[in-house]
Amino acid sequence: MKMIPLGRTDIMVSDWCLGTMTYGNQTPQDDAHTQIDMAVDAGINFLDTAEMYPVNPIRAETVGLSEQVIGNWIAKTGRRHDIVIATKVSGDNPGWVREGRGYDGAVIREAVDTSLKRLQTDVIDLYQMHWPLRGSYMFRQNWTYDPSGQNRQETLDHMMDVLTALADCVKAGKIKAIGMSNESAWGMTKWIDQAECAGLPRMASVQNEYSLLCRLYDTDMAEMAVNEDVTLLSFSPLACGLLTGKYQNGAVPDGSRMAINGDLGGRKSPRVFEATQAYLDLAAAHGLDPVHMAMAWQRTRPFAVSAIFGATTAAQLERILAGADVVLSDEVVSAIDNLNRAHPMPY
Template sequence: MHTIPLGHTDVAVSRLALGCMLMGTSTDEADSFAMLDRYLAAGGTFLDTADCYAWWPGPGFTGGESESLLGRWFARTGRRDEVFLATKGSAWVADPDAARAETLTDEEKYAGAGADTLRRALDGSLRRLGVDHVDLYYVHVDDRRTPLEETLEALAGLVAAGKTRYLGWSNVPTWRLERIRQLCDRYGWPAPVALQQEHTYLRRRPGDANLSIVDSQQLAYLRAHEDLTLVAYSPILKGVYDDVHKQRDLAQMRSYRGADTDARLAAVAKIAAELGVSGSVLVLAWVLHQRSPRRVALIGPRTPAQFDELMSASDLRLDDDVLRALDAAGA
């Protein structure tokens, strides 16, 4: 398993991170434990979860299930010290039923990034995980209601207390990220070392307002700031590269639809067929081959079979001709 430095820290993390979002809900405990065991056996070290994972699979789920499952796995295996553990706060949902019914705005739905909220959230995460600290703690959803100074000072306190080693941010536009970094520099607070955003081979269509997706401006910003590592979530867009129905119907595709995407999907289908791999594996390998900026690809398999298929991307070598063909595709 290849690794890359996390920002300018002295930590190296697996370039293929295991997302644990569905563990304990859509994925049962036996399959979850099997994937965790296989991931570490393959040399993987980077586990990703959040306090809100996962309230949305259906009634009875409230969030916290993924962290609790990881806590049971740590207790069973004693392997906490072998992993780089990331979790997130600020997107906790107090009323999952209303959230599932889509009757709440985002401001009403999410707990936010207030100082007391984050302190309580991380304490809850540590309790469910059964650990005394995490390695990386993200602000999961960018909270415009709370002054950044309040959020950043609280996060600095969590680092000082030893409850997290490093900080990250997710679902944030570039201008806010720059403001965060300026404030950290001004007040001597620890700055984020990881940026978790949606990132795949397809490019966000011009004019789309989804700020959770990396665009060309944000990639340029990351190239200029190597102390910040991109953690790419949804790199395979829920399997869209191998399913024409998802290409048509998946809600996430609203941000990508257009001639550019049609051309890129066609390129993936052609090259994947020539290489004898799935489109998902090809795209995941493409993400892993990118060097500027450096990036981690985050997979979230639901089954051990999906896990095994996606892990094969780490061994797929794409030659220069393939990479040029993929990069040149588009309208």
């Protein structure tokens, strides 16, 4: 597994990251612990979680269970030194966490301590804000995104409050590095500019959706990442299972995410299955497992990426890990770019 620096920090992470958002719900603890063992044995040292996990569905009564499952693995194995842990504080929400209240400096200090307790560790390697409080165009909100109601000064003041609290946590040895999630290019540069001007911790990463079917990151975010040394932690690199092919031709496997929430968070669209089939056909033409092609493509990008993938079961994880050494030819990469032009933004 290739190791890459996390932003401008001295933290080295694998370019694949094990996502844990089903742990404690769809994935029981025994299977989750097996998955972590498998991932570490395959050379993956990076785990991503969040205080609001597990999902499918998100419920107030299950908040924190994914962190607890990881913490129990650490306590059982004593292998804390083998993993880099990333977690997140929730923004405004329908009531899952803190009765819907988002985050400010005071919440950050409280939430860090709560996550440390659940994770049974003394330090969180990467602490992220799950989404910006001013709003976000992620999760299909790009189609109707309207930032005209934002107050610039309120946003900057909020950033300084949060960055100051994060600095306190860094000084206390509770976190090592910080990052954002579901953020824009403007947002990332402002977080970074504010931090640099005030001598506060600098954003090392941004966790945004990125896959063969979702390439919003390829323009202004890519430019930001290259110039500011921000590592992309790409979530849903398999497009919530679409790129495995399991939902083609009307199939909805029992227990799958589509069976649980219907539209895959807005990813199910009139055009998505045609686009997916094009990528499935390309993989077949080159003798590739489409899962392996989708994951290997992440390594071809002209910016730093650690791709966050999840597996509901250890069997699914085994399939993904089997493609850890796959390298795509220039011909396949070029063909992928052509398919992106033919099927832009299918959801």
